[in-house]
Amino acid sequence: MEIEKLMTYQEVVDSLNKKKRKKHLLFGNGFSMAFDNSIFSYNALSKFIEDSGDPMVVKLFERLNTKNFELIMQQLDNFCEIADLFSNDKTLVPKIKAVTEQLKKSLIDAVKELHPEHVFKIPDEKSESCMKFLQEYLSRDGLVFSTNYDLLLYWVLMRNQVKNAIDGFGRDLETDLDSGEFIPSEELEYSELRWGKYKEEMTIFHLHGTLPIFDTGINIVKVEYDNAHYLLENVKERIDNKEYPIFVTAGNGEEKLNHIMHNKYLTHCYDQLCAIEGSLITFGFNFGKYDYHIINAVNKAAKMGKKVKDKLWSVYIGVYSDEDLEYINEIKDKFKCKVTPYNARTVNIWNN
Template sequence: MLSFDEVLKNLTAKKRTSSLLMGNGFSMSYDKDIFSYNALFNFIASKDDALINKLFGAIKTKNFELVMQQLDTTISLLNAFDADDDLKKQIVNAAEHLKKGLLDSIQQLHPEHVFKMAEEKSAICAKFLSFFLATGGHIFSTNYDLLLYWVLMRQAVPDAIDGFGRELLNAQELALGKQEAEWSGLVWGPNTDKQNVHYLHGALHIFDSGKDILKEQYDSAGYILENIKTRLNDGIYPVFVTAGNGDEKLNHIMHNRYLTHCYEELSKVDGSVVTFGFNFGPYDEHIIEALNKAAHAQSKKPPKLWSIYIGVYSQADADHIESIRHKFHCKVQIFDAKTANVWCEN
């Protein structure tokens, strides 16, 4: 099995654009007591929410995605058999309640603000991320939390562009010299042509107002998590994909223009992709589909995906990747994710 240093040497020798695809293992490697599914389950269980406890008890799992998949399947079956509308409404409400519980738990478990993250950890992670951006590559994350955003912001990682910016609101009045410049909050759009940081399943700090995609930020009112909490208390929820299976996730993605853009960027990724903390589980078929679209580019010139280096933590993980190797339409290599040193030096 390759080490991460060997992966970097291979990519550097080929002078190839290299992108990063991250899953929950990125956050778990920062703090597994906060970001593992078991930690989230245990936290929600401690809230003694009768409906959520009933759902997990009935399906006998701690896996949120599996519960969501079962609920989605149940709704589809009820629709197919023209079941009672009240029953369907109960299931839909249960699914929404679970999403809210998951979102609230992530927000409450989260480190309070960016400065709670150790400077050393943040700097080491920035170095890890910078390699990919320096090659002209992209960073793709399926995580909902703020860790990636915080590292990029705190360390001012060069060339990291998430597509958000401010728009001039009174250009005509300014041109006539009648007013001082007035700028919008952070909206998605001004920098999409240069965007190289993509939250494939949304994130805590990204909201859809119906008109604009907004990014929550620090301001004089308080830290970003405080501002997010204010929105949650007002019943405004982030862009957040929690559907159970890959088809349902893709359907959700294609109904949001921000998510669609991010997914399309993955579908035309160039060079090589390195994964960290992403296990290509049974609910990730839409991600494999996007990568295969990139691999099927008609030209032998960029953009075209040539290879993927998949990080694994155990022999069981490696065996799983071997069992699905045939699903990938590009060269697949496996490396030891424990050698990547994302948050700390060996």
């Protein structure tokens, strides 16, 4: 295999450390599939939805003959525009939009259903191994970017309580201290976890949102564990109340970017990716045709290839197969910085 001739992951890391080059991490669905391929693959999600019994959603999967949620939702959006122009049936577009919303809800339900029950279902050795993998970046002033919407990263960070893993969320004091009365510290009241208080110190970025992060219309909040409920139960409770997570699943790169730019949390995450310097290592992210907005962010960080000092110089892209390698070589010219594929099979995030 051609990929066996590529640099190993450790060789990439050692090379950048030797150069004293700041490095950052971007990972996609391959990060979760490396934990459990049967749970986190797109096919597993689609199988759950197909088995859910929603007739309209099931018919969509059958008729369009694809497992790609983004493609299905893109086609539904396109059909909405065409129907709006050519159909006199005023009920048609609302019907299509209702199916789109049902598909989104089904996807969220599938992710919830297919997760391990809670954080303690992840064995200690896997959690600690993943944290060691992440610390290679976090402990060296690097940033970690995820395009995943699942809870694995959240669980690992919470389980290991790492100080330099900062997602920007914190609590605001809600007790009025101007009354002059003495209030014991244990009686002070704080808000739920809100985003913004620590956004300048952020090192963890969810580029496409994630299940525990909700937009209330006023604040971006993060659902958490409490003594009575596990995290997924609290997520489900909000969804049952018709609140939905910040969750970019549909459309091509332009549509995804449009979604991102209409949410202050996602915009901040994207802007930070556009501003990284040094080198970027990717894992489980293939820069597919629906992800060109990420290539655009990389190119902005690379200062569009201009000869300046403080910029992104290189991207190291993990590939699993010769087909992956061939694809990356085909799209290399879309990047305005050096692109080096490495053998992703040499990465052992979860101590497998």
